Amino acid sequence: MKRRAAAEAMTLVADGMTLGLGTGSTAAHFIDLLGEAVRNGLSVKGVPTSEDTSRRAEAAGVELIEPDETTVIDLAVDGADEVDARGDLIKGGGGALLREKIVAAVAKRFVVIADASKKVAELGAFPLPVEIDRFAYGLTARRIREALVAQGLPGDIALRHRPDGAAFVTDGGNLVVDCRARRIHEPALLDGALKSIPGVVETGLFLRMAERVIFGTADGVEVLRPPAR
Numbered sequence: 054m055k056r057r058a059a060a061e062a063m064t065l066v067a068d069g070m071t072l073g074l075g076t077g078s079t080a081a082h083f084i085d086l087l088g089e090a091v092r093n094g095l096s097v098k099g100v101p102t103s104e105d106t107s108r109r110a111e112a113a114g115v116e117l118i119e120p121d122e123t124t125v126i127d128l129a130v131d132g133a134d135e136v137d138a139r140g141d142l143i144k145g146g147g148g149a150l151l152r153e154k155i156v157a158a159v160a161k162r163f164v165v166i167a168d169a170s171k172k173v174a175e176l177g178a179f180p181l182p183v184e185i186d187r188f189a190y191g192l193t194a195r196r197i198r199e200a201l202v203a204q205g206l207p208g209d210i211a212l213r214h215r216p217d218g219a220a221f222v223t224d225g226g227n228l229v230v231d232c233r234a235r236r237i238h239e240p241a242l243l244d245g246a247l248k249s250i251p252g253v254v255e256t257g258l259f260l261r262m263a264e265r266v267i268f269g270t271a272d273g274v275e276v277l278r279p280p281a282r
């Protein structure tokens with residue numbers, strides 16, 4: 054299903070484009086397919102959203118550039134952890150949310166690829182990642198908890214750890230707090246409240262950003278075009 058979604062996104066790619074390359078297992082399919090196309094003569098440049106993606110794209114033979122080497126990203130393609138009916142997303146399960154959001158926000162078109170299991174009626178069952186600065190992270194985490202509770206959400210948060218028990222550190226050197234909000238009724242309100250806390254670098258709420266979401270299903274693809282708001 055992930056591969057099908059990635060293959061459909063490939064139909065949006067044209068020669069000469071600069072592409073934002075997302076992170077995660079679904080984006081990896083897109084990078085692999087892009088590599089195949091490059092080997093068959095397609096000429097594109099990629100802006101990777103993580104070190105993992107950079108390594109994968111390099112191995113696939115995709116030419117990479119630094120974000121500051123371009124002023125235009127024609128199309129960014131990335132996965133998601135949850136997608137609601139409006140095309141709003143939770144991202145950051147792999148910890149790449151900050152770079153992903155920077156690239157998606159700059160791109161002329163931001164297209165999300167996902168398997169159908171990522172569809173939800175309301176965001177929040179997937180713990181919301183919030184990237185925070187390391188300085189005084191305990192104090193920042195306390196304020197994140199307070200912000201959740203103030204919105205009637207459970208203040209159930211956890212600092213993300215790696216499997217070996219060490220704190221998870223993003224490519225940018227920050228920490229990640231995962232918020233088990235369960236049901237986020239007002240994503241924009243929550244996003245604003247979290248971002249107003251000094252120490253919060255970015256949230257995994259990608260709101261009104263996706264131009265379309267391509268879901269890979271058991272027998273094809275479904276495309277969600279977010280309604281105008």
Ligand SMILES: O=C[C@H](O)[C@H](O)[C@H](O)COP(=O)(O)O
Pocket residue numbers: 075076077078079080131132133134144145146147148149150153
């Ligand atoms: O930080 C990671 C990214 O936001 C991923 O795009 C997201 O977690 C979805 O990953 P996957 O395609 O592996 O489910």
